[in-house]
Amino acid sequence: ITVRMKPPFSPGSEDERATRVDVSISRIRLLIARTHYAQAMHTIDYNVSEHDAFLREAQDRSGDGRITVNTIIQQITHAGVEYIEVIKRMYINFHIAELAVELCSKTTDDPIISLAAVNTTILMKLLPDQKQTKAQCKLHDLVCDDRRPLSTDRTFRRMIGRSSTDVRENEVFLLNYSKNTLDDSRNIEAKLGSSQVILLPDLIFELLHFIKIAPLKTYKSMISMQSLASSVQPSDTGTVQVVLADDGPDEVEACFGSVPGPAQALKRTTYRMESDNMRLVLVDLGNLESSGPFASTKKNLALTETIVVQGQMQANFEMVNERASNFTVEKDYKVDAERVEIYTAQGSDLLHPVQILEPAKFSCFYYQKIDKRKSSHLTDIKLVTLSPIDLVVSMQNAALASTVISCLSDSLSGDDLEDESPEFRSLSTQDANRIARLDSALEKEGNETSSGVLTEHSIDPSYYGDGKGRDAKRVVRLKMTSPEATLTVTNDFQGLDEALFKIIAMNCVFGGEVSYSTLNDKPCFGCNLNTSILADYFDSASNRWENLLTMPWELTFNSSRAPQTKVQSSRTRMSTTFDIESNPCHVSFSEHFLVNVGAASRMWSVYSGASKKATSLVEETSKDDSIIKRRLSRSMAAHAARSLITTLPYAIENHCGIDSSYSIYKGSKRYPLPPSSTQYFRFELFPERGSGGMRTYGQDTKHPKSVTIYIGDTEIRIKDMDGETSKSRKSHFIPSIGVHIFVEADKRGNSTVLHLSSHVEIHSSAALPFRIAVIGDDKVHDLGLITKPTAARQGSKSLLEENEDVISQSVIGIPAYLLRDFAGGASESLCVQISPVLDESGVASLIGMFNLPPMERLVEIATSYDNRRLIEVTCSPISRGGNIASLSFNVRCDVSLINNSRPFVNMTIEPRLILQNRLPVSVLLRTPMPYTFASSAETNKSLCEDTND
Numbered sequence: 020i021t022v023r024m025k026p027p028f029s030p031g032s033e034d035e036r037a038t039r040v041d042v043s044i045s046r047i048r049l050l051i052a053r054t055h056y057a058q059a060m061h062t063i064d065y066n067v068s069e070h071d072a073f074l075r076e077a078q079d080r081s082g083d084g085r086i087t088v089n090t091i092i093q094q095i096t097h098a099g100v101e102y103i104e105v106i107k108r109m110y111i112n113f114h115i116a117e118l119a120v121e122l123c124s125k126t127t128d129d130p131i132i133s134l135a136a137v138n139t140t141i142l143m144k145l146l147p148d149q150k151q152t153k154a155q156c157k158l159h160d161l162v163c164d165d166r167r168p169l170s171t172d173r174t175f176r177r178m179i180g181r182s183s184t185d186v187r188e189n190e191v192f193l194l195n196y197s198k199n200t201l202d203d204s205r206n207i208e209a210k211l212g213s214s215q216v217i218l219l220p221d222l223i224f225e226l227l228h229f230i231k232i233a234p235l236k237t238y239k240s241m242i243s244m245q246s247l248a249s250s251v252q253p254s255d256t257g258t259v260q261v262v263l264a265d266d267g268p269d270e271v272e273a274c275f276g277s278v279p280g281p282a283q284a285l286k287r288t289t290y291r292m293e294s295d296n297m298r299l300v301l302v303d304l305g306n307l308e309s310s311g312p313f314a315s316t317k318k319n320l321a322l323t324e325t326i327v328v329q330g331q332m333q334a335n336f337e338m339v340n341e342r343a344s345n346f347t348v349e350k351d352y353k354v355d356a357e358r359v360e361i362y363t364a365q366g367s368d369l370l371h372p373v374q375i376l377e378p379a380k381f382s383c384f385y386y387q388k389i390d391k392r393k394s395s396h397l398t399d400i401k402l403v404t405l406s407p408i409d410l411v412v413s414m415q416n417a418a419l420a421s422t423v424i425s426c427l428s429d430s431l432s433g434d435d436l437e438d439e440s441p442e443f444r445s446l447s448t449q450d451a452n453r454i455a456r457l458d459s460a461l462e463k464e465g466n467e468t469s470s471g472v473l474t475e476h477s478i479d480p481s482y483y484g485d486g487k488g489r490d491a492k493r494v495v496r497l498k499m500t501s502p503e504a505t506l507t508v509t510n511d512f513q514g515l516d517e518a519l520f521k522i523i524a525m526n527c528v529f530g531g532e533v534s535y536s537t538l539n540d541k542p543c544f545g546c547n548l549n550t551s552i553l554a555d556y557f558d559s560a561s562n563r564w565e566n567l568l569t570m571p572w573e574l575t576f577n578s579s580r581a582p583q584t585k586v587q588s589s590r591t592r593m594s595t596t597f598d599i600e601s602n603p604c605h606v607s608f609s610e611h612f613l614v615n616v617g618a619a620s621r622m623w624s625v626y627s628g629a630s631k632k633a634t635s636l637v638e639e640t641s642k643d644d645s646i647i648k649r650r651l652s653r654s655m656a657a658h659a660a661r662s663l664i665t666t667l668p669y670a671i672e673n674h675c676g677i678d679s680s681y682s683i684y685k686g687s688k689r690y691p692l693p694p695s696s697t698q699y700f701r702f703e704l705f706p707e708r709g710s711g712g713m714r715t716y717g718q719d720t721k722h723p724k725s726v727t728i729y730i731g732d733t734e735i736r737i738k739d740m741d742g743e744t745s746k747s748r749k750s751h752f753i754p755s756i757g758v759h760i761f762v763e764a765d766k767r768g769n770s771t772v773l774h775l776s777s778h779v780e781i782h783s784s785a786a787l788p789f790r791i792a793v794i795g796d797d798k799v800h801d802l803g804l805i806t807k808p809t810a811a812r813q814g815s816k817s818l819l820e821e822n823e824d825v826i827s828q829s830v831i832g833i834p835a836y837l838l839r840d841f842a843g844g845a846s847e848s849l850c851v852q853i854s855p856v857l858d859e860s861g862v863a864s865l866i867g868m869f870n871l872p873p874m875e876r877l878v879e880i881a882t883s884y885d886n887r888r889l890i891e892v893t894c895s896p897i898s899r900g901g902n903i904a905s906l907s908f909n910v911r912c913d914v915s916l917i918n919n920s921r922p923f924v925n926m927t928i929e930p931r932l933i934l935q936n937r938l939p940v941s942v943l944l945r946t947p948m949p950y951t952f953a954s955s956a957e958t959n960k961s962l963c964e965d966t967n968d
Contacts, residue, residue, distance in 0.1 A: 020042070020044050020045075021041075021042070021043040021044075022040065022042050022043075023040070023041040023042075023043075024038065024039070024040050024041075025038070025040070025041070026038070027231055033108055033148055033663065034108065036107065036108065037107065037108035037109060037110055037716035038107065038108070038109045038110070039111075039112070039603055040109070040110070040112065041111075041112050042111065042112065042113045042114070043114045044113070044114070044115045044116065044118075045116050045117075045118065046116055046118075046119070047110065047115065047117070048117075048119040048121065049119070049120045049121065050121050050127045050270060051120065051121070051122055051912075052124070052125065052126055052127050052430075053123070053124060053125060054227050055081075056122075056229065056230070056232075057232045060232050061232070063316050063411045063853075066857075076341045077677045077712075078090050082837060084234070087401075091403070096251075096926060101641065106148050106149050107147070108144070108145060108147070108148065108710075109143075109145040110142070110143070110144055110145075111142070111143040111145075112141070112142050112143075113129075113139070113140070113141040113142075113143075114139070114140050114141075115136065115138075115139040115140075115141075116136075116137075116138065117135055117136070117137055117216045118135065118136045119133060119134065119135040120133070120134045120135075121133040121134075121166065122134075122226070122229055124225075126228070127329070130166035130167065130199075130728060131166060131167055131222075131225055131226070131228065131229060132163065132165060132166055132167075132178070132180075132222065133162075133163070133164050133166050134161075134162075134163045134519065135161070135162045135163075135164075136158055136160075136161055137158075137159050137160040137161070137162065137653070138154070138158070138160065138755055139155040139157070139158050139159070139898055140156070141154065141155070141156045141157075142155045142156075150199060150200045150201045151197060151198065151199055151200075152196075152197070152198045152200070153196065153197045154194075154195075154196040154197075155193075155194070155195050155196070156192070156193070156194040156196075157192070157193055157194075158190055158193070159190050159191065160180070160191050160196065161179055161180070161191055161192060161214070162177065162179065162180050162183060163178040163179035163180070164176055164177050165177075165178060165222055166176065167222070169223070170222075171248065172322045172705075174301075174322075174366060174367045174797070175217050175302055175323065175367055176217065177215075177217065178185055178217050178218075178219070178222070178872070179215070179216055180214065180215055181212070181213060181214060181215065182213045182214055182215040182296060182297075182298045183409050190212060191211070191212040191213070191214050192209070192210075192211060192212065192214075193208075193209070193210040193212075193855075194208070194209050194210075195207070195773075196207040196208075202284075202287070203284075203286040203342050204286055204287045204288065204289075205286075205287075205288040205289070206288075206289045206291075207288070207289065207290045207291070208290075208291040208292075208293075209290070209291070209292045209293070210292075210293045210294070210296035211292070211293070211295065211298045212294075212295050212299060213295045213297070213298075214297060214298070215297075215298040215299075215300060215868065216297075216298070216299050216300070217300040217302060217304055217858060218299070218300065218301055218302065218427065219304070220302075220304060220423075220426035220427050220429065220430040221426075221430065223427070223430040223431065224429075224430040226359045227430070227431070227638075234629070238953075250419065253447070266274040266818035276393045283340060284341075285339055285340065285342065285344075286299075286339070286340050286341075286342045287337065287338070287339050287340075288337070288338045288339075288340065289335075289336070289337050290334075290335070290336035290337070290338075291334070291335055291336075292332070292333070292334040292335075292336070293332070293333045293334075294331060294332045294333075295331060296329065296330070296331060296358075297329065297330065297332065297552075297647075298327060298328070298329045298333065299328040299329070299966075300325050300326075300327050300329070301325060301326040301327075301328075301423045301427075302324075302325050302423075303323065303324045303325065303419060303422055303423055303426075304426055308959070310855060318724060322365035322370065323365065323366060323367070324363065324365055325363065325364050325365070325369065325417065325420055326361065326362075326363055326375075326416075326420060326423060327361065327362050327363070327369060327372070327693075327710075328359075328360075328361050329358075329359070329360050329361075329362075329363055330356055330357065330358050330359030330360060330378075331345045331356065331357045331358055331359075332354060332355070332356050332357075333354075333355045333356075333357075334348075334352070334354045334355070335353045336351075336352050336353075337351040337352075338351075339507070346386070346388075347386065347389070347877045348385040348389050348391075349388045349389070350385065350386065350388075351385075351387075352383075352384070352385040352386070353383070353384055353385075354382065354383040354384075355380070355382050356379075356380065356381055356382070356383075356769070356909045357378075357380050358378040359376070359378065359379050359380070359381070360376050360377060360378045360379070360709045360710060361374075361375040361376035361713075362374045362375055362709060362710055362711035363375060363416060363419065363711070364554075371712075372706075372710055372711030372712065373413065373704060373711050373712055373714070374411065374706070374707075374709045374710070374711035374712060374713045374714070374747070375411060375416055375705075375711075376408070376409070376410050376411075376412065376709075377408075377409040377410075377707065377708050377709050378406075378708050378709050379404065379407075379409075380404070380405040380406040381402065381403060381404045381405055381406075382401075382402075382405065383400075383401070383402050383810055384399070384400070384401040384402075385398075385400055385401075386398070386399040386400075387398070387399075394491040394492060395491070395492050395493075396424045396491060396492065396493040396496050397496075398493070398495045398496065399495065399496045400495070400496065400497045400498070400500045401502050402498070402499045402500070403503070404500070404501040404502065405688075407502065407503040407504070407505070408501060408503065408504040408505065408618075409505045409507075410504070410505065410506050410507070411507045411713070411714050411715070412506065412507070412508055412509070412510065413499065413508075413510070413511045413513045414508040414509070414510050414511060414512050414619060414622065414626075415512065415622060417521040418626060418968035428760070452498070455842060456938050472849075490534065491537045492534065492535075492536050493534065493535055493536070493537070494532065494534045494539050495531070495532070495533045495534075496530075496531070496532045497529075497530070497531045497532070498529070498530045499527070499528075499529040499530075500527070500528050500529075501524065501526075501527040502525075502526060503523065503524070503526075504523070504524045504527060505521065505522070505523045505524075505526055506521070506522045506523075507520075507521045507649075507714070507717075508520055508690060509714060510615065510618070510619040510622065510876075511871050512574070512619070512622040512623070512626065513622060513769060514667045514668060514769055514770075515622075515668065515769040516701065516714075517557070517559060517615065517714040518557035518670035518714075518717070518844075519612075519615055519616060519619060520554060520555065520556045520557065520558060520567060520612070520616075520720065521554065521555045521556075521557075521564065522552065522553070522554050523552070523553040523554070524550050524551070524552055525550065525551040525553065525571070525819070526549075526550060526551055527548075527549075528545050528547075528548070528550070529546070529547070529548040530546065530551045531544065531545065531546035531547075532544065532545050533545070534836050537788050541582075541591070541593055542580070543578075543579075543580055543581045543582070544577040544578075544579065544580050545578065545580070545581070546576075546577070546578050546579075547575075547576065547577045547578075548575070548576040548577075549574070549575050550573075550574055551571045551572065551573045551574070552568065552571065552572045552573075552574060553568055553571055553572075553787045554566075554567040554568040554572075555567050556608055556611075556612040557615070557716055557717060558609055558611050558612065559611050559615060559766070560611050560742045561745065562716075562717055562744065562745065563717045563718055564606075564716070564717045564718060564719065565609070566607060567606060567607065567608055567612075568604065568605060568606060568607075569606075569607050570602075570603075570604075570605045571602075572601065572602060572604045573601065573602045574599075574600075574601045574602075575598075575599070575600040575601065576597075576598070576599050576600075577596075577597070577598040577599075578595070578596065578597045578598070579595070579596050580593060580594070580595040580596075581593070581594060582594070604727075606687070608881070620711070627656075647660070649650065656828075662788050667699035667700060667701050667770065668701050668702075668769070668770060668771065669699070669700055669701060669702065669724075669770060669771050669772075669773075670697055670698060670699045670700070670770045670771070670772045670773070671692060671700075671726070671728070671739055671772070671773045671775070671831075671896055672696070672697040672698075672772060672773070672774055672775065673692045673695065673696055673697075673699050673775045674694075674695065674775060674776045674777075674780060674830055674831070674832030675694070675696055675730075675760050675761075675775045675776055675777045675832055675834070675835050676694050676695075676777060676832060676833065676834020676835055676836065676837070677694060677731075677753075677756065677760075677834065677835055677836065678691075678692075678693055678694060678755070679692045679728060679729060679730045679775070680692050680728075680729045681698070681726055681727060681728045681729065682726070682727045682729070683700065683702060683725075683726060684702070684703070684722075684724075684725060685725060685727060687880070689729060692775075692963070694834070695803070695831075695832075696756070699770070699858075702740075704725045705721070705722045706719075720739075720741075723738055723739035724739055724740045724741060725737060725738050725739065725740075726740060726773065728762075728773075728775070730753050730755075730756075730760060731753060731754075731755035731756065732754070732755055733751070733752075733753050733754065733755065735751050735760070735762060737762070737764070737773065740764060740771055740773065741771065743764035743773070744765055744766055744771060746764070747763070747917075748761050748762065748763035748915070748923065749761070749918065750761050750762075750915050750917045750918050750921045751762070752837070756835060756836055756839070757835070757839055757843070758777065758778075758835040758838060758839055758842055759777075759778070759835075759842065759921055760774070760775060760776070760777065760835060761777070761778070761917060761921075761923055762774070762775060763774045763776075772944055775834040776832045776923075777833055777834065777838055777840055778833070778835075778838050778841070778921070778922065778923060778924060779832070779833040779838065779849070779871065779923075779924045779926065780830060780831070780832045780833075780924070780925050780926065781805060781827065781830070781831045781832075781833070781851075781926045781927075781928070782805075782829065782830055782925070782926070782927045783805045783807050783927070783928040784807055784808060784927055784928065784929050784930075785807060785928050785929060785930050785952075786807060786930070786951060786952040786953070787808045787855045787856065787857070788804050788805065788855070788856045788952075789804070789805050789853050789854065789855050790803070790804050790805075790851040790853070790854045790855075790863050791803065791805055791831050791851070791852070791853060791858065792849075792851075792853075792854075793833055793837050793849070793850070793851060793852070794850040794852055794868075795837055795840070795849075799852065800834075802831050802833065802834075803831060804830065804856065804962070805827060805830075805831045805928070807829065808829035833849075833851075841873075841874070842874060846869040847873055847874070848870045848871060848872065848873050849870065849871040850868060850869075850870050850871075851870075851871060851926075852866065852868050852927070853867065853868070853869075853892060853894065853910075854866045854867070854868070854894065854907075855894055855906055857950075859868075863897070864892055864896060864897060864903055865894035865895060865896060865897070865905065866894055866895065866897050867895070867906075868892075869890050869892050869910060871912070871924065871926075872888075874922060876924050877914050877922035877924060878916065880912075880914045880916055880922075881914040881916040881922050882916060886911050886913065886915065887911065887912065887914075888911075888912045888914070889909055889910070889911055889912075890909065890910040890911075890912060891907060891908075891910075891931075892907065892908055892909070893905055893906070893911055894906045894907070894908075904949040904950070906950050907931060908928060908929065908931055909929045909930070909931055910927070910928055910929070910930075911926065911927045911929055912924055912925075912926050913925045913927070930952075
């Protein structure tokens with residue numbers, strides 16, 4: 020610590036005669052354990068927290084300016100020293116390189132949080148000639164870190180800091196303070212830079228546990244002394260007089276009493292606050308932990324989900340207080356907010372932002388006035404939106420917000436906090452006797468003044484009247500105006516990305532008033548609402564917004580509750596009226612809207628049930644854990660239920676047999692697309708007015724979801740994936756291979772899938788798996804095993820991986836390079852070999868073949884009235900030995916003509932006979948046919964046993 024005092028420059032002006040002091044401090048670090056904090060708070064509460072210091076009032080000098088014996092006696096201080104006042108300015112400049120405070124748990128070896136102020140400059144100006152005190156505080160940076168051992172591996176450890184990494188920016192905090200000693204008025208101006216505040220619920224819980232202090236039961240005399248001092252606050256008819264006495268064995272230091280005095284004066288305090296781009300980050304604790312029963316095993320899925328509230332603010336606060344009692348009689352607040360936005364992001368770098376609320380501008384006014392003469396309390400609240408409100412809420416956002424709010428409410432409730440009374444050293448006998456004498460004298464004086472005891476923060480009833488139970492009236496008024504507000508609801512559960520509906524409220528005006536009295540339990544209210552509502556729903560079939568309300572619905576609502584004036588009765592009867600006036604409501608919707616809303620409702624029910632089940636399981640398995648661990652486990656369970664993803668919104672599957680790649684939005688990065696594979700992905704959202712990407716659907720989309728597919732040197736461009744679903748299959752010629760590739764987009768489950776295929780595709784609807792091969796160039800080209808697609812699979816794979824396996828195994832496309840001769844020649848046929856797999860070994864003991872008609876014949880079939888052909892295939896044993904029966908089945912060929920010239924063949928393997936039981940009872944089936952299969956495994960097992968018998 021370096022202190023430098025500079026003498027005055029010259030005996031000139033008051034500023035030149037001022038004394039200047041420079042104080043430089045390198046670094047201060049304070050370690051405060053919970054016991055230290057408790058000791059300090061108890062010392063303040065029970066020792067030095069009296070509002071009145073029991074000192075003599077300052078006396079003015081005599082008018083002639085001469086110093087006499089009487090003036091000297093009058094200027095004696097409480098310590099008996101002569102008080103001579105020399106008016107002189109003083110400037111004190113503090114520069115602190117770093118001031119750090121670290122809060123610890125029971126001991127200093129168990130840290131909780133650290134708060135550090137970097138490069139702090141404080142300039143104090145004492146101006147006695149102007150009766151003012153001014154101060155200016157500049158803070159270059161404020162850093163708050165989570166220092167708990169359990170947060171070592173967490174993504175978020177810095178609670179408070181700069182929102183940007185540019186250290187050349189201005190100070191993060193600037194404060195100007197001015198006080199006038201004549202009227203005790205204060206002006207406080209604060210400016211906040213670009214800073215970021217992160218809320219961790221479990222850390223808030225520990226901080227609340229840190230600051231909660233159990234009361235001391237052994238110091239009841241001190242509590243009564245403090246309460247008595249609060250009960251004799253100056254009122255309208257009196258003030259406090261201090262009587263001094265010597266400190267003898269049987270005497271006290273000071274006592275006080277009420278004497279008549281003037282009415283209380285008022286003081287005015289003005290606050291002005293201005294902030295740059297402030298950011299508040301709400302963190303989901305569900306995926307903070309790197310271990311646990313609900314933790315993700317994939318590193319790329321471990322990004323922490325957050326909700327970010329960001330914006331700029333300018334606020335003016337003005338309060339009028341009574342100087343003696345510090346009671347607030349008037350408040351006037353005004354808040355102007357600009358670019359206020361809400362979005363979700365992932366990780367500490369806030370990656371992949373998705374907008375919830377587009378930047379908005381609004382103003383908020385709050386006025387409160389308490390008139391003790393009229394016993395009235397008026398509160399007036401006004402909210403005005405100065406820009407359109409655009410709010411997009413998805414089901415994932417609703418689930419995430421519900422989890423975060425639940426964690427914050429649990430942390431702030433404090434129901435699980437345990438009271439721990441800190442241990443302090445006892446007072447000496449002399450100190451205890453001294454405090455007891457002072458307490459006895461104060462109680463004796465207090466009994467003569469008032470029998471009631473008020474706490475430090477209680478309100479004197481005399482402020483609302485004469486203190487005899489006078490009725491006090493309270494009035495609360497609320498006004499809100501919004502030119503346009505849009506609410507869009509989307510369903511993005513389980514990887515889906517689909518809009519549901521959109522509601523637009525135009526020219527909304529709301530006003531309300533509630534009045535009640537302290538002696539009457541019958542409040543009166545009145546409110547009115549006037550708005551015009553528009554609504555649209557999203558039709559997934561046409562990929563467009565359609566009108567849900569074909570005409571604007573104008574609505575006017577009025578309600579009131581007041582005493583009846585026409586009915587004469589000894590008792591006051593209340594009357595409540597509702598008046599609703601609206602234009603006709605014209606509604607129009609399709610069945611797709613009902614299906615989408617029903618699916619969203621079922622998905623939310625599944626999420627709620629899974630979340631409750633996981634939470635109850637955690638509660639049962641972690642009863643012996645600490646409170647923080649149990650809450651973290653509940654958050655992780657809710658996150659696991661919310662993060663269930665069966666598939667992503669978009670996919671590309673390659674069944675053309677050629678290695679290819681693709682890019683999104685004409686980007687330079689290419690993603691591989693191997694043959695017989697399905698690649699899932701989602702499109703990045705483009706920001707509009709906010710920091711995150713905006714969800715847009717249908718005709719609101721400004722950036723089409725384009726995809727480019729690369730096969731050799733050929734580029735196949737899809738301008739819009741959503742718009743491609745309503746189009747038919749297209750063919751694209753690949754010059755490097757000399758064949759055509761067919762592209763089609765359709766909706767499969769929750770995904771929009773872009774399908775690449777050659778001229779021929781093979782599907783299966785039979786219960787048996789079949790091995791497919793193509794005979795060409797004097798070779799047998801094995802294409803793999805094809806099975807019937809099933810809804811569920813056994814095993815521990817994720818649903819996303821299961822869907823990939825199902826698509827790749829239930830469809831086999833004959834590679835395009837094997838169809839070069841077949842597609843080029845008009846009379847060339849294609850020989851396909853099919854072998855059923857009868858056992859689990861995967862070895863085919865039967866084999867069958869059939870020839871696909873040549874291209875010329877396929878064109879004729881596609882242009883004919885019936886474009887479907889049925890081919891019967893018989894599979895015979897490979898070897899002549901053994902008693903194995905032949906197997907026959909059908910192959911259905913559906914031929915369609917693409918671009919009026921290129922035939923596309925869709926072949927499906929079908930059983931020759933299908934029996935379905937639609938009776939309400941079970942049916943026993945017996946047949947001499949050697950190959951009979953059922954849809955269930957148990958039925959197949961019994962059929963095999965009967966066949967062997």
